[in-house]
Amino acid sequence: MKKLLLTFVLLTAVFATVFGDNVPSEKSYPVTGKVVDADTEEPLAGAMLKVEGTNIVVGTNSKGEFTIHFGANKVYIVHVSCMGYTTRTLRVPSVGHPPLTVRMASTNTSLEEVVVTGSRCEKPLKDVPVITRVISQEEIKTVNPVDLNTLLEYTLPGIQFYYNSMSQTTTLNYQGMDSKSVLFLLDGERMSGEGADHNIDFSRINVDNIERIEVVRGAASTLYDSRAIGGVINLITKKNARPLNVQLNSRYAGSNGENYSMQVGVNRSRFSSQTSFGYRHRDTYWVKDKEGKTIERIAPDGKGLQEKGEPQDIPIYGYKIFDLGQRFRYRFSDHLNAELFGSFYSNIRPTYSGRRYHQRYEDLVVGGKAKWQINENNGFALSYTFDNYAKKDDYDLVKLVEKVYNNINHSARLYYTGTFGRHTFNAGIEGVHESLRHYMMKDTGMVSTTQFSLCAQEDWRITDNFNVVVGMRGDKGKGYNFHLTPKISALYRPFEHITFRAGYSQGYRIPTLKELYQEFNMAGIIMIYGNKDLKPEYGSQLSASVEYDHGGFNLSLSAYHNRFRNKITYEYISPGQSYNMRYVNADNVKTTGMEATLNYRMQCGLRFTAAYTYINDYNVRNGYNQSWIRPHTAKFNATYKRKIGKTTESVAFNSQWMSSITRYSYDAKANTYTRYVFDPRTICSINLRSELPRGINLGFMIDNLFNYHDKAADSDVQLPLNGISYVLTVGINLSDLFGK
Numbered sequence: 093m094k095k096l097l098l099t100f101v102l103l104t105a106v107f108a109t110v111f112g113d114n115v116p117s118e119k120s121y122p123v124t125g126k127v128v129d130a131d132t133e134e135p136l137a138g139a140m141l142k143v144e145g146t147n148i149v150v151g152t153n154s155k156g157e158f159t160i161h162f163g164a165n166k167v168y169i170v171h172v173s174c175m176g177y178t179t180r181t182l183r184v185p186s187v188g189h190p191p192l193t194v195r196m197a198s199t200n201t202s203l204e205e206v207v208v209t210g211s212r213c214e215k216p217l218k219d220v221p222v223i224t225r226v227i228s229q230e231e232i233k234t235v236n237p238v239d240l241n242t243l244l245e246y247t248l249p250g251i252q253f254y255y256n257s258m259s260q261t262t263t264l265n266y267q268g269m270d271s272k273s274v275l276f277l278l279d280g281e282r283m284s285g286e287g288a289d290h291n292i293d294f295s296r297i298n299v300d301n302i303e304r305i306e307v308v309r310g311a312a313s314t315l316y317d318s319r320a321i322g323g324v325i326n327l328i329t330k331k332n333a334r335p336l337n338v339q340l341n342s343r344y345a346g347s348n349g350e351n352y353s354m355q356v357g358v359n360r361s362r363f364s365s366q367t368s369f370g371y372r373h374r375d376t377y378w379v380k381d382k383e384g385k386t387i388e389r390i391a392p393d394g395k396g397l398q399e400k401g402e403p404q405d406i407p408i409y410g411y412k413i414f415d416l417g418q419r420f421r422y423r424f425s426d427h428l429n430a431e432l433f434g435s436f437y438s439n440i441r442p443t444y445s446g447r448r449y450h451q452r453y454e455d456l457v458v459g460g461k462a463k464w465q466i467n468e469n470n471g472f473a474l475s476y477t478f479d480n481y482a483k484k485d486d487y488d489l490v491k492l493v494e495k496v497y498n499n500i501n502h503s504a505r506l507y508y509t510g511t512f513g514r515h516t517f518n519a520g521i522e523g524v525h526e527s528l529r530h531y532m533m534k535d536t537g538m539v540s541t542t543q544f545s546l547c548a549q550e551d552w553r554i555t556d557n558f559n560v561v562v563g564m565r566g567d568k569g570k571g572y573n574f575h576l577t578p579k580i581s582a583l584y585r586p587f588e589h590i591t592f593r594a595g596y597s598q599g600y601r602i603p604t605l606k607e608l609y610q611e612f613n614m615a616g617i618i619m620i621y622g623n624k625d626l627k628p629e630y631g632s633q634l635s636a637s638v639e640y641d642h643g644g645f646n647l648s649l650s651a652y653h654n655r656f657r658n659k660i661t662y663e664y665i666s667p668g669q670s671y672n673m674r675y676v677n678a679d680n681v682k683t684t685g686m687e688a689t690l691n692y693r694m695q696c697g698l699r700f701t702a703a704y705t706y707i708n709d710y711n712v713r714n715g716y717n718q719s720w721i722r723p724h725t726a727k728f729n730a731t732y733k734r735k736i737g738k739t740t741e742s743v744a745f746n747s748q749w750m751s752s753i754t755r756y757s758y759d760a761k762a763n764t765y766t767r768y769v770f771d772p773r774t775i776c777s778i779n780l781r782s783e784l785p786r787g788i789n790l791g792f793m794i795d796n797l798f799n800y801h802d803k804a805a806d807s808d809v810q811l812p813l814n815g816i817s818y819v820l821t822v823g824i825n826l827s828d829l830f831g832k
Contacts, residue, residue, distance in 0.1 A: 120361075121162040123184060125192030127152050127172060136196060137787075137828055139174040140333050145468030146426040151333030151359065154787070154828040161361050162186035163426040172196065173206070175229055213509050213516060221551075221561045221583035223593055223637050223650060227305040234731055234744040236779045236793050236821060238349050238374075240297040240327075241811065245775075246746050248307060249687050249703040249727060254720065255807045256288035258614075260409045260444070262811050263291045267309075268683035268709040268721055269322030269654065272601065273631070277316065277326040282524070284501045285455060285481025290604065293481070296437050296455055298370040298415050300341050300353035303330040309635065309652070314549045314563030315507070315518060318577045321599030321631035321654065329417075332357025332366045338826035345795070348817040349374035362423040372413040376442055379812040380405040385805035388767040390716075390756070396767070404804040408812060412440040431461040449487040456480045469511040476504045483531075496531040498538075516551040528605040532612035532620070539605050543569040559583040569602040572628060589642040593650075599631035607660055607675045620662070621674035629677075630657040644693035649686075656681040667760040683709040701729040716756035716765050720809060724751035740783040747776040753809065770809050775800055781821075787828025791821035 127139040135156025142149050143160065146168075152158045162168060165187050173179040177196040184192065206214045217226055227247045237243035241262055244251050250267045264271045271291040276283055278297070287293035308324040316324055337357040344350045353370040384401035391397070417435040424430070439453040459477035466472070483497035505522035527540040549563035561581045568574040579597035586592070603626040610622035637650035658677040665672045689703040704726045711719035726749045733742040752772045756765040776797040782790045795817045802812035826832075 121165060121186035123160045123162060123186060123189060123192065125158055125194060126156045127158065127174065127194045127196060128156055129177075130195040130197045133195075136174050136177070138334060138337075139172060139177075139194075139196070142171045142173075143426070144169040144171060145465060147423055147429040147463055147465055148426060149333050151335075151337075153335050154825075154831050160184075179206070213511075213518075218591070218641070219559065219583070221559050221581040221593055222595060223309040223635060225307040225309070227307070229304055232299065232302060232304075233781065234729065234742075234779065235746055235777075236343070236781075236791060236819065237299050238343070238345070238351065238795075238819075240294050240299060240302075243299055243302075243305075244325075245748055246727065246729075246777075249689060250685065250705040250707060250725065252722060252725070252750070253811050254809060255408075255811045257406065257807060259288035260407075260441070261287035261291070262294055263288050264294075265721055266322055266325075267652065267654075267685050267705075268707045272604070272660075273319065273322035273599070275317050275320035275324045277324060279329055280316075280326060281459070281475070281477045282317070282479070282501060282503060283481075284479035284499045284526075285453075285497075286499070287453075290606070293439070293453055293455070295372075295411060295413060295439050295453070296415075297327060298351075298353060298368070298372070298413075300351065300370060301329045301355070301368050301415075301417065303328050309650075314547050314565045314577075314579055315520065318545070318565050318567050318575075318599055319601035319629075321601065321629075321633065321656070330355060330366070330368075331419075332364060333359055334827065335359055336827050336832045340824045340826065341821070342823075343819060343821045345817045345819040347375045347377065348795075348819075364421045366417075366419040368415070368417040370413070370415045372411065372415075374410040376410040377408050377814045378405055379408060379802060379804045379807070379814055381804045385768075385803070390765040390767060392763050401805070406804045406807055406812070407445065408814070409442050409444065414438045427465040427467075429463055431463075433460070434458045443488055448489065449485045452484045452486050452493075454482050454484065471509050473507045473509070474505070476502075478502055495529070498527075498529040500527045501525070514553040518547075518549040518551075520547050521545070522547075526605065530606060530610070532606065532610050533622075534611040537609070539609050541570045541605060543567060543602065557585040567600060567602070569628075572602055575600050575628070589640055591639045591641070592637070593639070594636040595633075596635075597633050599629075599633070601629040601631070601660075603628065603660060603675075610675070618671040618673065621665075621672070623675045626660060626675060627658045627677050629659055631655065644691075644695070644699075646689075646691040648689045650688075651686045652684070654683045664760040668763060669761070671760060681710075683707065697733045699729075699731045699733070701727070701731075703727045713756075713758060716758075717754060718756055718758065719753075720755065722750040722753045722770075722809070725749065738785045742781045742783075744779040744781070745776065746779065747774065749774045750810075770806050771803075773800070773802070773810060774798070775813065786831075787823075787825030789821070789823035791819075791823075793819040793821070795819055 127136045128134060129136060137152055137154045137156060139152045141158055141160060148160060150158050150160055167183055167185045170182045170184050171179060172194050174196055176198055178199040180194060180196065206216055217224060231247055232243060235243055235246045241253050245253060252265045254263045256263050266274045276292050283292050285293050306326045306328065334357060339355045341353045351372045356367045358365045381403040384403050386398060386400045388396045388398050415437045419433040421429060421431045435457045437455040441451045443450040457479050461475040464472045479501045481499045482495055485494045485496055502525045505520055507518065507520035510517045523544045525542045527538060529538040545565060545567045547565040549561065551561045553559045563579045564576055566574055566576045577598040577600045581595035584592045607626060608622050608624050610620060612620045614620060631654060633652055633654045635652040637648060639648040657680055659681040660675055661678045662673040663676040665674055685705060685707045687705045691701050693699045707721055707723055709719050709721055728747045731742060731744040750773045753770045755768050758765055777793060777795045778797055779793040780791060796813055796815060799816040800813060801815055802810060
């Protein structure tokens with residue numbers, strides 16, 4: 093850790109010494125203007141203007157007005173964007189130009205959206221060779237989710253959440269791969285801590301703070317982490333570019349939860365600030381079965397015997413969450429800026445049945461970034477993040493707090509991005525020091541590790557219709573040899589409206605500290621041991637897709653195949669004698685999947701979105717399926733949006749469907765299988781939203797529209813819902829309300 097911190101301090105000193113002379117004089121060249129709707133001439137509040145080759149970003153106020161302070165007397169290229177409109181590019185001289193009026197035309201496609209996750213530089217979604225999915229701010233408003241889990245279930249094909257009865261939190265599977273193979277990022281930075289079984293604590297994320305989500309499919313993340321064999325999900329938070337922006341949001345659903353949040357943003361020439369605060373609360377509810385579940389026990393000779401169990405009931409424990417975030421940004425010149433950020437999260441859980449204490453989950457993040465845009469074609473980015481996640485047992489009757497879990501990550505990275513004609517080159521170096529104290533380790537001990545990585549990526553636009561991305565990442569973890577993982581992706585557009593994508597990528601995951609050192613007594617029933625002799629996991633993915641896009645119609649078909657070598661999993665230590673297990677490297681594992689998505693946006697304001705996925709993880713033992721994955725899932729959304737006078741009214745129908753699944757569990761002692769059948773599941777919601785003048789938004793939603801009740805006995809395959817709920821939402825932008 094000391095070496096890592098020393099490296100960061102030295103790099104920061106180099107930046108301060110070498111680039112300090114670039115701090116400009118006070119001279120500034122202001123250019124003013126206004127952004128309006130091309131059809132109605134109404135001002136567009138919150139439109140964003142980015143100056144190419146610099147770090148200048150400004151936003152429009154409630155009247156659509158903006159001021160850009162240029163640092164030199166020359167012609168600049170300015171990109172103007174606004175949600176729901178086609179991005180415009182302008183050549184703007186810093187001197188002698190009258191006030192600008194930028195007219196924006198509405199768009200019927202989302203492919204004009206700019207993404208950054210795959211290449212660390214902005215690129216239109218339609219031109220990205222790596223298969224990428226964007227969940228936009230418009231989609232988030234359409235779903236009106238209570239939490240991140242709900243948002244992803246309604247919008248991301250191939251994702252499934254399960255309920256972990258031990259930790260009372262959720263676990264994830266995406267495209268047939270568990271959370272250890274899926275990397276979650278928050279503004280491009282890794283997240284510490286686990287909610288349950290190597291999953292992040294999903295409650296850390298306040299949906300009100302999310303601007304959009306970028307999902308990079310497969311092991312195609314050269315620039316972030318080799319372990320992301322199953323993909324990267326980058327949660328991008330809201331950034332303020334307006335001179336003043338004050339937003340209040342509330343969501344009330346009675347005992348089913350309430351959310352309140354506030355964002356305050358200031359952008360004054362060189363200085364900007366973003367502050368966020370959130371409070372979320374939900375009561376505990378019980379899921380109770382009216383009758384027991386019927387199972388079938390299959391003896392070693394193949395004979396089956398049906399049994400009907402007793403009715404079950406399980407509590408879904410509530411929460412009381414506070415979160416606070418702060419971000420400061422200062423632009424020293426057109427080409428150099430620095431940023432400081434921090435956040436705090438506290439989740440107070442209720443006292444579990446039979447316990448004398450309640451738990452508190454806490455997380456503290458502090459970090460900084462510096463970006464030096466040397467010129468229009470070359471730039472460096474330096475960052476450091478400290479992330480401290482802890483779980484504490486807080487006793488109810490005595491003043492005693494015990495820290496039973498603590499995961500700390502120090503990460504530092506330096507990246508270079510250069511554009512040379514049709515070539516965009518990225519290279520970087522990063523280091524991560526991780527320490528872990530876990531109640532699942534002997535005497536709640538503390539262990540640590542360090543990992544260093546190098547990466548390089550070349551994005552070559554060979555022709556206007558043919559693009560290739562080649563990347564290589566090298567990782568050196570403590571106790572493991574240096575390892576290289578390559579990737580290649582290609583985009584080919586033979587016709588204007590048809591795009592083909594294909595890719596091959598490899599992944600590499602060093603065992604986690606928990607997998608290496610765990611020694612956990614599970615309620616005196618079984619012991620689960622780590623394994624210090626574990627080998628790294630190796631993975632590879634082959635993927636291909638074809639996309640048709642014309643007007644407001646978009647159809648995409650994709651397929652992928654994953655293979656794993658040395659996949660880390662559990663194994664019974666003494667089958668037939670005990671249930672004790674340990675982590676081992678398993679035989680080769682594979683998954684195959686297909687996905688179809690359709691989007692159709694009509695001029696009248698009607699939009700349809702549909703998706704279907706099929707997943708097969710080949711988890712079969714002696715002819716018995718042991719997979720927890722529902723093989724078929726589908727999603728459907730229909731939204732109608734219309735402007736009536738000075739208001740914009742919308743109604744959205746959202747639905748998700750998952751197929752039934754028949755699963756067999758294996759009893760090592762008795763050498764028997766137990767057959768479970770889990771029913772299909774359909775969840776729907778209808779969301780009404782009214783956007784009133786002066787930044788006031790009102791909404792009413794019926795969630796779980798058809799009052800679907802999950803079974804307590806089936807909680808292993810989904811997060812149980814307990815019937816219909818009614819939701820009221822109110823949003824007020826004080827800046828728009830008072831004309832700021």
